[in-house]
Amino acid sequence: MIEIELTEPKKSTCECCGGTTTNLTRFVYKDNDAFAIYYATFSDNHPDNAVVGIVSIGGWTTDEIPPERVAFPFEIWQNEDNFNVGLTNANESPWKDVDILGKVLDREEALSHPWIDDVFHITDHIVVDDLEVVNFFKLNPSAIN
Numbered sequence: 003m004i005e006i007e008l009t010e011p012k013k014s015t016c017e018c019c020g021g022t023t024t025n026l027t028r029f030v031y032k033d034n035d036a037f038a039i040y041y042a043t044f045s046d047n048h049p050d051n052a053v054v055g056i057v058s059i060g061g062w063t064t065d066e067i068p069p070e071r072v073a074f075p076f077e078i079w080q081n082e083d084n085f086n087v088g089l090t091n092a093n094e095s096p097w098k099d100v101d102i103l104g105k106v107l108d109r110e111e112a113l114s115h116p117w118i119d120d121v122f123h124i125t126d127h128i129v130v131d132d133l134e135v136v137n138f139f140k141l142n143p144s145a146i147n
């Protein structure tokens with residue numbers, strides 16, 4: 003069972019356009035144990051209307067950064083009937099240099115990683131349980147394409 007701890011979002015003014023950027027830091031629990039964290043960001047004023055994020059899995063019950071910890075950069079967008087989740091490459095991720103996330107994987111590495119099912123399990127929850135993300139998509143019907 004996956005649970006997402008919802009903390010206060012950080013809102014800031016986007017340097018490129020003056021829109022509002024929202025940044026989320028979320029802790030994910032699996033069967034009540036710290037399992038993963040993710041970061042997500044989106045803007046109310048960008049034409050792509052996507053949520054950009056990264057999930058980090060591995061050893062989140064300890065304070066160390068264990069060698070097996072890895073991070074999966076992703077994007078979520080919506081079309082008429084559902085949400086799409088795509089993996090992106092490490093160098094496209096705004097968090098590619100954040101050491102605490104572990105090694106940031108490229109798309110191909112991510113897709114063949116044994117934890118990829120956990121990543122999609124978490125993103126399935128993000129679009130249902132993370133109210134900031136849910137509201138962002140509700141408020142952006144123009145994202146339907």
Ligand SMILES: [Zn+2]
Nearest residue numbers: 016018019020
């Ligand atoms: Zn902007």
